[in-house]
Amino acid sequence: MNPNDYVISTERLSRSFGAVHALKSLDLRVPAKSIFAFLGPNGAGKTTTIKLLLGLLKPTSGDGQILGLDIVRDSVDIRARIGYLPQDTRFYEHMTARQMLAYTARFFYAGPAAEIGRRVSEMIELVGLEGKADRPIKGFSGGERQRLGIAQAEVNYPDLLILDEPAASLDPMGRRDVLEVMERLRKHTTIFYCTHILDDVQRVSDQVAIVNAGELVTQAPIEDLLAGTGDSVYSVTLRGDAQGAYTQVMQQPWVSAIATSQAGEQVTWQVSVTDKAAAEDQLMSLLVTSGLKVSNFGRKEQNLEDVFIKIIEGSQK
Amino acid sequence: MSANAVDRFQRVTETGWRRGLDNLLRGEYSAWFKSSRWWKQLLVWLAIVNGMMGIMLIATVEAAKEGNDGPPLLFMYGIFGGMFVAFGVMIIMQRVLVREKQAGTAAWVLSKPVTRTAFVVSRLAVNSVAILLSAVIVPGVILYLTLGLFSDLGWLPPLGFAAGLVMVVLHTFYWIALVLMMGTLLESSASVMAVPMVLYFVFWYGPSLIPALIYISPILLTFSPAPDQMSALSVAFITGEPVFSWLPLLATVVACVVFVAVAIWRFNRQEF
Structure with missing residues (x-):
């Protein structure tokens, strides 16, 4: 133009x-x-x-x-x-x-x-x-x-x-x-x-x-x-000892970050991934084979508010 | 934009500094003359100028019956038609630009295709016409008729009276232009009004300390602080007395031009 x-x-x-x-x-x-x-x-x-x-x-x-x-x-x-x-x-x-x-x-x-x-x-x-x-x-x-x-x-x-x-x-x-x-x-x-x-x-x-x-x-x-930087975020809610699974998931080349929060015995992860297809194929099975019970699994839709806050906070750093 | 839709209209053709002036004038004119504002102003000024002069006239008639001199009527007109009107102007005009700047209407109007010069000129022109008509010209004509019909002065020479009225008009315009200029320089109504008030008293009392001030004093056009030494220019024109000096007239005209020029210059540099 x-x-x-x-x-x-x-x-x-x-x-x-x-x-x-x-x-x-x-x-x-x-x-x-x-x-x-x-x-x-x-x-x-x-x-x-x-x-x-x-x-x-x-x-x-x-x-x-x-x-x-x-x-x-x-x-x-x-x-x-x-x-x-x-x-x-x-x-x-x-x-x-x-x-x-x-x-x-x-x-x-x-x-x-x-x-x-x-x-x-x-x-x-x-x-x-x-x-x-x-x-x-x-x-x-x-x-x-x-x-x-x-x-x-x-x-x-x-x-x-x-x-x-x-x-x-x-x-x-x-x-x-x-x-x-x-x-x-x-x-x-x-x-x-x-x-x-x-x-x-x-x-x-x-x-x-x-x-x-x-x-x-x-x-x-x-x-x-x-669409952001290309990262997608998956939200998973788990029950059981999640520590071992955390290390295993973090070692995957397509995982860029995991944010965790705990409510009672439930742990919720926000898993940021760089490869959506790999995540769809492997994330669920990784969690299940680690012996965890998965009560919720889904891709989190990014809205403009998330993007706005991320961008503003990023620009302030 | 649909070309057909816009083709239905005649575009505004004003160019240069006049851009938007016709509509601004129309808007100001409507605000004054298509509302009760004009009539209210006229009634107030008829009460102040003609009402007070009526009382003075009655006092003169009563004094004459007892063989005494009454109040000098033309001198008193200098007070009611000069000083009172000047202070009225300060009250009316102090809000003209400041209110629009504070309320945001000035910024809104200036977001349309208008020049800032046209904005100032429209406010000056319509407010001047409205104030001069309601506070000077209509009361002045009524005073002329009243004096002719009921006072010992009789029918004053019409040209001389008209020239005297022009002095009152000029004096009033001086304060209109000054307060307008202050409205571009200051942001509060109180200070916009205070500066001309202080200046008025400087011109009234100042000549007793600095006699030369009398030669640049606009108030001498309508009112003489020392009537036994010199007459106001308006009185001199009406009675046919010699004018003691033309300098106050010249200084007032020059000051009016400067005030308007500064107001336009300053408003063109203001930010909203």
Whole structure:
């Protein structure tokens, strides 16, 4: 892929606040029409990155491009082609949802008024706010504000949607609705979003980048990330004297680690293996021939949360 | 993005620093004039300026019946229309930029295709029009009619009165621009209001210590701290007296330009 194929690309993008290096030399590549999750613990530099991309902050060094435009020099032109949902959605409280969406639309379109009105109604319907469209925003719940935030971000048919914690203040139903909206929009637009809800990421994202302490730790398609380093983990629950079997299993060339835990007379092993086929063929028989009673045996599915924690902890060592 | 969907719309055509200005102006205008805010402000200023001047007028009439001089009406207008309005401006304007910065609405608006210059200009323009209309121009016109109908001053020369009103407008704009500039430099409403208040008293009492201060004082446009020595410029224009110095007028205009320029410069460098 050449740099022009990416909707967002940054080169050594950095930002410091005094002695604090909030973002260190970030090289990010966001492919077109992807749903790209930007993950990291609190204070990792996610919101700083978004604000740099939007021109709300200026980089200390490095540069970046969105849709082929420079994030510093062409900031207003970039903002004409993107939609943004802030982390803490704050709008003019005296406006109704409809007025706020029309006001937002008029930053992009001068008219005709009927078309703008139609687009506003489409957005209200998209986020399910039909019953509240003509009420002042000051009476809206957190979830309703979040839906309105998504509607205003999408009102201009953006080429890129930047969403900072889009499902943060939503109940499970609201979260499901937001994810459905994101999936519906992926046909037309690229979505770059931050979140702490890793289940959502696993459900809708194509690509994931993880930052920690201002540094990019990894960026990969989600399948690659879940596949991890190639290690698979088998969980076995045993009864009997497991010490001899432990040494025997550890000597196998396809075993990389065993984590053990004991509950009463039961011992549980998490066996990390480098060769899944060998493990499937030999692990069970090794345990049985050692005289152990195996009450549970199965491959443990790795989820994004496991991967995330492993990566963050690894990057901190 | 569907090309057909977008083709239905006329794109915004503003370029350069004006990008987003029309919509920002429309939004600010609606906040002031399509709500009760405008009427409430107007009523407050009619009560303060015209109500107080009405009381002064009655006092003048009563004093005349007893063969005494009443309060000097144009001097009193300098206090109610000048000083009171200046302090009103400080209260109204202190929240304009600071509130938007603190609430996050400024950051949200600036995530749209608007320039920061357009943002500042929209806040300055609409707030100025709303304040000047409600606190200076409408009360000023009503005062002109009241004085003509009920006071010994009779029908003042309309051009002279209009020129006097322009001085009050300039004086008010000075405080609007100053408080707006402070809103870009400071982050708390209290300090944004405190600095102009202190400055007002410096211009009021300062000339007794440093006489040269009078020549750069905006308050001399509406109110003279030493009326026996010099008249405020507004009073001089209305009564046709010679203007003692044009420097306060010049200094006020220059200061307004500097305040607006600094506000725009500073806001363009702020981060959100």
